[in-house]
Amino acid sequence: MKHVIALALIIIPCAAQAAPIYLKCQLNPGATGGGGGDDLISKAPMDVTLNEEAGTVTYLFPGVGRAYTVRAAFTSDKVTFNGFTVNRTNFVFQRDMSALQAPGRPAIIDEGRCWLAEVKRAF
Incomplete structure (x- = not known):
């Protein structure tokens, strides 16, 4: 019986229990997007939480207190996610505004x- 249980545990695929990853992302100065007016993303860092297990990303604009949780690939x-891309190998951050172009x-x-991002927690 022990051998059957051990074999079953080996054969059954296990989902990875990856903890969320916390990032700060910022566009290079002089970003061209924004369609005129204030471009909050290019002026200040954006807080990003990658939750691969849930398939979501939460991104926050600290300066205006707006947070969005969206599905991500x-x-x-x-x-x-939502026109943004984070490269997992070199941390390059991109914003694609092509959908807004004529x-x-x-x-x-x-x-x-x-x-x-450095995350300090109380619990």
């Missing part, structure tokens, strides 16, 4: 960087 080399216009893709 997690691949081996990048995470894509047909035939060049794509607007702004780049920046992400870094691991």
